[in-house]
Amino acid sequence: MNIKLHYDVPGDDFTRAGEASGLVKRKLKQLGFEPDVVRRVAIAMYEGEINMVIHAGGGEADVEILPDRVTVVLTDHGPGIPDVEQAMQEGWSTAPDNVRSLGFGAGMGLPNIKKYSDTLEIDTKVGEGTALTMTILVKG
Amino acid sequence: MEQGRKSWTVGELAQAMGLETVVEGDSSREITGGYCGDLLSWVMGRAKEGDAWITVMGNVNAVAVAVLADAACILLAEDSPLDDEAKERALSQEVPVLRSGKDTFSLAVELGRLLGR
Ligand SMILES: Nc1ncnc2c1ncn2[C@@H]1O[C@H](COP(=O)(O)OP(=O)(O)O)[C@@H](O)[C@H]1O
Ligand SMILES: [Mg+2]
Numbered sequence: 001m002n003i004k005l006h007y008d009v010p011g012d013d014f015t016r017a018g019e020a021s022g023l024v025k026r027k028l029k030q031l032g033f034e035p036d037v038v039r040r041v042a043i044a045m046y047e048g049e050i051n052m053v054i055h056a057g058g059g060e061a062d063v064e065i066l067p068d069r070v071t072v073v074l075t076d077h078g079p080g081i082p083d084v085e086q087a088m089q090e091g092w093s094t095a096p097d098n099v100r101s102l103g104f105g106a107g108m109g110l111p112n113i114k115k116y117s118d119t120l121e122i123d124t125k126v127g128e129g130t131a132l133t134m135t136i137l138v139k140g
Numbered sequence: 141m142e143q144g145r146k147s148w149t150v151g152e153l154a155q156a157m158g159l160e161t162v163v164e165g166d167s168s169r170e171i172t173g174g175y176c177g178d179l180l181s182w183v184m185g186r187a188k189e190g191d192a193w194i195t196v197m198g199n200v201n202a203v204a205v206a207v208l209a210d211a212a213c214i215l216l217a218e219d220s221p222l223d224d225e226a227k228e229r230a231l232s233q234e235v236p237v238l239r240s241g242k243d244t245f246s247l248a249v250e251l252g253r254l255l256g257r
Contacts, residue, residue, distance in 0.1 A: 021208060
């Protein structure tokens with residue numbers, strides 16, 4: 001099994017953010033992955049999607065599903081992250097108030113992605129964009 | 141009311157607590173715990189599968205979070221509204237949405253008693 005999926009994540013549309021992660025979740029369930037693996041992929045990917053919508057004006061998601069791992073790559077052409085270490089801290093957020101009133105912007109997105117994935121790579125350049133590569137391993 | 145059972149279905153809980161059913165969804169889902177919170181990332185980081193999620197957030201993102209985090213149901217406190225888009229999403233994804241006029245604390249206490257905590 002080697003399944004590759006691609007999604008566009010539109011910017012400024014909070015209602016559609018989560019569509020891609022929802023579809024991936026359903027797909028992984030159908031394929032018979034452990035509920036814990038499905039959940040970790042879904043949450044990590046959703047946080048990444050939301051970040052692209054809030055902070056980067058949208059982007060793209062590429063998912064590769066293998067029997068022993070799921071890799072999600074999220075790529076955007078937003079402003080980039082000037083200080084990744086700071087961005088990774090729980091509670092650090094530059095999200096605007098209108099985003100907070102929707103329940104986002106708690107500064108827990110990147111920490112959640114780190115928590116739920118087995119490896120996380122952040123490739124970012126100010127003024128050019130950000131690419132997040134997260135891998136969730138199937139243990140057992 | 142019968143207390144201290146390990147798990148309740150969403151339907152049973154709604155009846156036991158006298159909750160309004162806003163969206164029925166999969167009312168046979170088992171509730172095995174609870175989580176309170178309105179910050180969505182917080183919920184995704186901390187809530188567990190099978191939790192009844194008590195919140196005042198009734199938007200479409202809350203429904204997405206409930207689905208992704210495998211919450212058993214959304215329980216809207218203080219008569220918080222579920223907006224139209226959220227209702228549509230909950231219907232299509234079969235997420236049970238319940239509602240009460242009580243506040244989060246009171247609902248958590250009641251849920252805790254029912255679950256024997
Ligand atoms: N894709 C991105 N593009 C630009 N900046 C980002 C991106 N993702 C995260 N950030 C920055 O990192 C911060 C922390 O992100 P996160 O932990 O998800 O918290 P939140 O999204 O709630 O602000 C954001 O506030 C933002 O400044
Ligand atoms: Mg975020």
